[in-house]
Amino acid sequence: MPSDVMRVRLHLRQIRVLEVVEDTSAVLRVRVESSQTQLQCPHCGFKCHKVHDTRERQVRDAEVSGRRTTLVWMRHRFSCGNCSERFLEDHDSFDGKLTRRMAHRLVADAQVMSTRAVVRRHGMHWTVIMTLVRA
Ligand SMILES: [Zn+2]
Numbered sequence: 001m002p003s004d005v006m007r008v009r010l011h012l013r014q015i016r017v018l019e020v021v022e023d024t025s026a027v028l029r030v031r032v033e034s035s036q037t038q039l040q041c042p043h044c045g046f047k048c049h050k051v052h053d054t055r056e057r058q059v060r061d062a063e064v065s066g067r068r069t070t071l072v073w074m075r076h077r078f079s080c081g082n083c084s085e086r087f088l089e090d091h092d093s094f095d096g097k098l099t100r101r102m103a104h105r106l107v108a109d110a111q112v113m114s115t116r117a118v119v120r121r122h123g124m125h126w127t128v129i130m131t132l133v134r135a
Contacts, residue, residue: 010032
């Protein structure tokens with residue numbers, strides 16, 4: 001494991017840093033996975049621990065030291081040992097393609113800045129911000 005992994009501290013519960021994908025003065029990209037080993041099957045309620053495969057999802061996080069931060073979430077797809085259905089894991093820290101703290105940050109910024117300023121600051125599409133503010 002490269003030594004720089006330990007320099008990134010995300011402070012997200014039950015999220016493990018796998019590697020730093022990109023680390024520049026402007027951008028930070030970090031590959032992560034959930035450390036949850038057991039999930040309840042949404043179809044039958046069985047407690048599942050068998051990972052079938054993994055899909056990548058890009059999740060925008062709040063800035064780290066002024067850098068725009070994206071988490072590359074290696075999202076596990078579980079296979080239920082009881083009903084054989086497959087399902088993708090969810091995580092408390094993530095809401096769609098944003099971390100919850102990033103969503104809160106955008107809403108807070110939108111209350112004190114124009115949408116255009118929030119767009120410029122975070123480099124996100126204005127529709128993302130408008131959707132959050134309306135919700
Ligand atoms: Zn099941």
